[in-house]
Every structure is written in C-alpha cells, then in structure tokens.
Amino acid sequence: MSYELFVSLRYLRAKRKQTFISVISFISIGGVTLGVAALIVVLAVMTGFHDGVRQQILGNLPNILVQKYGEPLSEYTDIAERIEKTPGVSAVTPFIAREAMLLSGGNVAAVQVKGVESGNKAFDQDALTVGGQDLETLLFEAPDTKPGIVISLDSATTLGVAVGDTINVIPPMFTLTPFGMVPKMKPFQVVGIIRQQGSLVDTYYAYIGLATAQKFFELEEQVTGIEVDVANFDHTAQVVSTLRDEFAFPFTVRSWQDMFGSFLSALKLEKLGLFIVLGIIVLVAAFNIATTLIMVVMEKHKDIAILRSMGATSRSIMKIFVFEGAIIGTLGTSLGTGLGLLIAVNADPIIKKIESLFGLKIFDQTVYGMDTFPSVVNTGDVVSVVIVAMAISLLATIYPAWHASRMDPAEALRYE
Structure with missing residues (x-):
C-alpha cells in the first residue's frame, strides 16, 4: 500500500476534533448511494415498461405487414x-x-x-x-x-x-x-x-x-x-x-417500427430524460464530496506542510486527496449499485408488500395490461450508471486536490 493511500484512509477515520468532517464524508457516501440506486431502479423500471409495451404491441400483431395500395x-x-x-x-x-x-x-x-x-x-x-x-x-x-x-x-x-x-x-x-x-x-x-x-x-x-x-x-x-x-x-x-x-409499388411493406415506433421512441426519450434528471442527484452528492475535501484540506494544512517539508511532491499531495474522494465515490457507487439491483430485481414483491401494508393501489394491472410490476435490469444501463457516478465523483476531487498540492509549506506553518 502506498503512503498516499494510507494517509487518505487515515483522513477518513473520525477523531474527536474531526467528527464533523467524518459525518460530512458519510453524508457524501449516502448521497452517492441514493443517487446510484435511484438511477438503477428507474432505468430498470423504464426498461421493463418499454419491453412490456413492445410485447403487448407484438403479442398478436405482425412484425411485418405486406399489403397492396x-x-x-x-x-x-x-x-x-x-x-x-x-x-x-x-x-x-x-x-x-x-x-x-x-x-x-x-x-x-x-x-x-x-x-x-x-x-x-x-x-x-x-x-x-x-x-x-x-x-x-x-x-x-x-x-x-x-x-x-x-x-x-x-x-x-x-x-x-x-x-x-x-x-x-x-x-x-x-x-x-x-x-x-x-x-x-x-x-x-x-x-x-x-x-x-x-x-x-x-x-x-x-x-x-x-x-x-x-x-x-x-x-x-x-x-x-x-x-x-x-x-x-x-x-x-x-x-x-x-x-x-x-x-x-403497388405493394406496401411496413414493419412494427413503422406502425408503432414513434410510441416506443417516446418511451426511450423519457428514459433518457429520467437518466439526466436523476443524474443530478449524483452531481449534488459530488458537490458534497468536493465540500468534504475542501474542509479536510483546511483542517490538514499543517499535515500537508509537514509532508511537503519531508519531501512529498505536489503530485503525491494531490494523489492523497484524489484517493480520498475516489474512496468516497467508490463506496457510494458500490453500495448504491447493490441497493439498486436489490430493489430492481425484487420490485414486484416490494410493490405488492407496500400495497398490502398500506392498502394502496400503486400498480393497476388492468390499466397497464401487465401481470407483474415491470422491472428489467439491463447490464448496459448498470455499467453506464457506475461509470457516470465514478466519473462525477473523481471530477469533484480535482479542485480540492489541486489546491492542496499548491499549498506553500512555509506559509502554512508561519503562524504555528
């Protein structure tokens, strides 16, 4: 284990004077977790509805229709x-x-x-x-x-x-x-x-x-x-x-996309819109990560100065805080992925349990023409969510880490 990673892990542990910063770190992890879980669940439900509607359209209708004008x-x-x-x-x-x-x-x-x-x-x-x-x-x-x-x-x-x-x-x-x-x-x-x-x-x-x-x-x-x-x-x-x-001509050949493709395209567009809207949740969590790192940099300015005076390079100092942000993002993304997959896979029994407990009718089967609450986990969607969440989390670490690497040791220790 490199000393940069070791220092990053130490900074994440709570001490008596740093409990507030540690709480902010856990809040950041929770924000990323909820954002990733929400994205995975919503995309799974939208995929399930898309597949369900397509199956209804193609259930008794032809894939291709050949007629004459x-x-x-x-x-x-x-x-x-x-x-x-x-x-x-x-x-x-x-x-x-x-x-x-x-x-x-x-x-x-x-x-x-x-x-x-x-x-x-x-x-x-x-x-x-x-x-x-x-x-x-x-x-x-x-x-x-x-x-x-x-x-x-x-x-x-x-x-x-x-x-x-x-x-x-x-x-x-x-x-x-x-x-x-x-x-x-x-x-x-x-x-x-x-x-x-x-x-x-x-x-x-x-x-x-x-x-x-x-x-x-x-x-x-x-x-x-x-x-x-x-x-x-x-x-x-x-x-x-x-x-x-x-x-x-005069024959006409039409596919099911020609007849109902616009409706399915609208569902795809809605899915993209929800991905963007819910992605903002992850973006907000990323701001929490940036805030946490900025507070850590302000709290650890003496440690940074000492490390620099002992020979640590600006690159090493930057890696310490990048690692810390990456750890927060990785933990949040991993927990969010697990929670999202758990909910998405068991969406139908969860909905039925909530309906029976509170006497609500969340999913009316007669309206949608589906026997179960639609939720289909698409591997590509999950990978996309993980990549986006990790990318946003890492981008949030750039400014705090760069600011820490530019800190002057002499200036930091002048009044100590």
Whole structure:
C-alpha cells in the first residue's frame, strides 16, 4: 500500500476534533448511494415498461405487414410462398381485417374483425371458452349455421355477453332494398373470450375464421394482407429491406417500427430524460464530496506542510486527496449499485408488500395490461450508471486536490 493511500484512509477515520468532517464524508457516501440506486431502479423500471409495451404491441400483431395500395391481395398464396423464402422469416399468415360494430341487447362495441387461419399466435393467449373446449376447434369447426367469434374481455364487458352467447356483427356494408340501404348483419356465437384486459392493441380485435371472413366481407379468394413474423426482432429492418426490394409499388411493406415506433421512441426519450434528471442527484452528492475535501484540506494544512517539508511532491499531495474522494465515490457507487439491483430485481414483491401494508393501489394491472410490476435490469444501463457516478465523483476531487498540492509549506506553518 502506498503512503498516499494510507494517509487518505487515515483522513477518513473520525477523531474527536474531526467528527464533523467524518459525518460530512458519510453524508457524501449516502448521497452517492441514493443517487446510484435511484438511477438503477428507474432505468430498470423504464426498461421493463418499454419491453412490456413492445410485447403487448407484438403479442398478436405482425412484425411485418405486406399489403397492396387500395385493393386486397388476389394471388396471396403465391405471394406468401415467395415471402417464406426470404431469409429471417419465421412465419407467414394471410388475413382479412375490417372495421365492424358488435351488437348485443342494445349494447354496441367498435372492433376490427380479423379473419385468420388456424395456428395464429392470437390463439396462444389464455381464453375462456364454451365448456372449456379447445378454442381453435370451436372456431374453425363450428356449424355453418352460426359461425364462431373470439372477442376480448373489454368487448365482452361492454356488450354484457359471456361465452356461448350470440352477438350480431355489422360491417360497413349495405344492401340495396326497395326500402333503401339496409346494413348487412350476421349473427355469430361467442366461442371464446380472451382473458387479457387492458392491452394497448388486442382489446380492439375480434377473431373469426379466414374462410368465414372471406364470405362475410365478400372477398372470395382474396385477403387484406399478409402478416410476416421474423425469427429475431432486431433483424426486422433487414427483412423489411429485402421484401421492399422484391415487392415494389403497388405493394406496401411496413414493419412494427413503422406502425408503432414513434410510441416506443417516446418511451426511450423519457428514459433518457429520467437518466439526466436523476443524474443530478449524483452531481449534488459530488458537490458534497468536493465540500468534504475542501474542509479536510483546511483542517490538514499543517499535515500537508509537514509532508511537503519531508519531501512529498505536489503530485503525491494531490494523489492523497484524489484517493480520498475516489474512496468516497467508490463506496457510494458500490453500495448504491447493490441497493439498486436489490430493489430492481425484487420490485414486484416490494410493490405488492407496500400495497398490502398500506392498502394502496400503486400498480393497476388492468390499466397497464401487465401481470407483474415491470422491472428489467439491463447490464448496459448498470455499467453506464457506475461509470457516470465514478466519473462525477473523481471530477469533484480535482479542485480540492489541486489546491492542496499548491499549498506553500512555509506559509502554512508561519503562524504555528
């Protein structure tokens, strides 16, 4: 151990006449600890919300959407086969989507009726079904007299229906009769209700079979578009670029970033803003470190003069106080990192414990559509916080250490 580090550690120990300075040192360590912990927890929560929202968006929606300007796709089978050959594509699914009104007992709900094939990822969700039977069996093997439909829990609540009930689906299509324009209407049986409530997107969809949708919306041998899923979200842009080269105008190829990217970008911007705001806490703690070192320099001016007279260089004196500030910053950052990770990893049980103790509702699952309080620790975020905290702590030591190294021994001992 170098003597500079040894002297730094001695200066941090409390003596009777230096207790106040030691208390300030502990306050500085506490400030850095709280600042680092707050940064880690907030960034983890923001990352969790970002991932949760993205999962809601991509839960039942395609990664890529292939459509045609102003008209449906006619030869969709051939188009789907061409898309399947594209590298990075994991699934290709044709679909029909039309806005419609659901009517039951005077209650109305606006939805987008989506005709899909068996095996669609929308049916992977937990759902209430008639008699607890398989959802796809009820939907795709229903009697021709009354086709089945799957609606969200929010739509079922609005309509006041349960599984097995009948609802009328009214698309924006009219039939010309001697009495004027009469809207088209068809009864469907509710064979399934998706349990998930509060999802950002899924609540507006109702699902029927693709063949049923083609007949109902008068799109024989046609589809609205083709959904494309990729093996890796991060490769979406590359797959989109390849598909756009192959399917030029009048085709349109849109990724989930094109459709919902602005919303996710807003979440990223908010995360950056919180990082900057909470970083000020660490900056305030750094001012405490600087104040502590300045007070130590004023208190130890005789020690500094003696060390200089014994041959200590200005560089050594500067290293003593840099080490002292670095020790405070390291202790605060280490404790803050441990505390932040402990809270971030156990955020959901902590929130639930607080809710049960005080009878509060901090996190409403029905509003956010998430089963647990979102908190995802990102290694890059933690490393960034540690680097920023240590950098600020070390920068705070520069002026006090430089001032101590410039002290004249003769001037310091003149009145002693």
